[in-house]
Every structure is written in structure tokens, then in C-alpha cells.
Amino acid sequence: MALALVHLLFCAGLAVCSFGFTPLDPNMKEASGKNRPGMTEASVVPGRTDPRGDAPDAGAARPRLFAGVEIEPTEALLAQLEECRQVLGGSIRWVPPEQWHLTLAFFGATDPERIPLLDEILAATAREFDGPIPLDLGGITMWGNERRGVLIVKIEAPALVELQANLARRLREAGMPADEREYVPHLTLGRTKQGERTGHSWRHCRELPGHRQTVGRIILFESKFVAGGVVYSHRNQYPLTI
Numbered sequence: 001m002a003l004a005l006v007h008l009l010f011c012a013g014l015a016v017c018s019f020g021f022t023p024l025d026p027n028m029k030e031a032s033g034k035n036r037p038g039m040t041e042a043s044v045v046p047g048r049t050d051p052r053g054d055a056p057d058a059g060a061a062r063p064r065l066f067a068g069v070e071i072e073p074t075e076a077l078l079a080q081l082e083e084c085r086q087v088l089g090g091s092i093r094w095v096p097p098e099q100w101h102l103t104l105a106f107f108g109a110t111d112p113e114r115i116p117l118l119d120e121i122l123a124a125t126a127r128e129f130d131g132p133i134p135l136d137l138g139g140i141t142m143w144g145n146e147r148r149g150v151l152i153v154k155i156e157a158p159a160l161v162e163l164q165a166n167l168a169r170r171l172r173e174a175g176m177p178a179d180e181r182e183y184v185p186h187l188t189l190g191r192t193k194q195g196e197r198t199g200h201s202w203r204h205c206r207e208l209p210g211h212r213q214t215v216g217r218i219i220l221f222e223s224k225f226v227a228g229g230v231v232y233s234h235r236n237q238y239p240l241t242i
Contacts (some may be wrong), residue, residue: 058150062110062112064107064108064222064223066199066223067103067122067218068221070100070215070219071103071187072180072213073098073100077211079096081189088205091193092192093193095189099231100187100220102155104164106179118220119236122220122238126239127241131241133215134157135215136155136211137212137215139153140153150188150208151192160215163218165183177226217238218237219236220235220238221233
């Protein structure tokens, strides 16, 4: 009951609690001005095409897919982030907790005949790991700037970085595109709303001490356009085990 209440408070003020987020241009900068490599994520603006170039009607015959792992919205984590949300007010478009994930690889609109190959690659990658992978949630920071920023939680997870590298290698060996940039694990909390400015208030949300989670599976997600944004569903899952 307490978790449900915190979850409801966290989602208060959102237009739709099912609103999702999809990968954006990774050439973002932290508010300090430093480049941040790796895959970032941001919301799809209603009525526009996806930032990766796939129009909303393109996914009917070619599902839009990506691989990732989920983050559990625990009661303690939701409570601490609710404090952060109160500090930032309505300047951030928040990712609903049920949509939290870490992206491992983005495939975009995918030909159906290539999906069995993706299944094989993801299953083989997962089988290389003996059991769950620990994730340590760290400080909160802003990539981009106060007008066009992405609020993220830094993730310390060396084994997840290894997992992503193995997945990228298998994708390249199969002749499929894979991101060549350094992988930086992070959880996207939200992005600056159009016309809003966060200033430096996000700096009051910098630490999430003591939040450790484990992930025990890779998930093949499908993203679908709905009124107001994008939602994710599980298409398949692959346990991490030898």
C-alpha cells in the first residue's frame, strides 16, 4: 500500500503516467559543459516523428525494438526521487517509474525476418553471464543544459558494461549495426519541458546513497506510439545464466 501511494504521488502532475522515452542524439553535454558519451534518451514530442527518424506509422509492419534491462522502482527510491521532483517542480517531464530501464542496444524499426537473429544474439549474450548483475545507483546530474536537458541517474555497473560490449560484438559479427561509442550506464529520469528552465535546482538531487539493485535478464522491448508519447512492452526476455 505504501509503495502504491508513493508511486501515485510520484506520477502526480504527469499528463499520462504511461508516457515513455526513446533514444535521442547522444551528443549531449552535462550542464557543466563536458561531453557525455553513450546512449541518452528523451521523450518523443507528440505530433512529430521520432528523433531517430522513424515516423509514427512506420512501426506497424516493422516493430521498433531495443534491448535493455529494467530498474525496479522500490519504495525507498521513489520516496527519495519524490523529494527531487518537488524541488524541480513542473520543469521536468518525468519518466513514469514503470517505464524505467537501461538501454543496451537500439535497433529501431526492424524487419520481422531479422527478429529471430536478434533473439539468438540476445540469448547467446545472456548465457555468458552466471547469475544477476549488480547495479549501484549514484549521483543525479543533468546532460545538456537547463533549457534542453536530460536528468539522469549515474549507474556503476562494470558487469553491465561488459555485457553491453559482448552484445555489441555479437551484433557486429552478425552484420548488424552496433554503437561504437563508450557505453555509459544511466537511468533517464526525465527531460526539461519545452519553454521551461531548471536553473541549478537539479543540483539538490545529486545523490542516491545506498541504492543497489540486481538485474537477472535482458529484455527485448518494443516501443509503440500512443496519444501523448511512446510506451514500451516486453517482446522477449533472456535470463542471465550460463
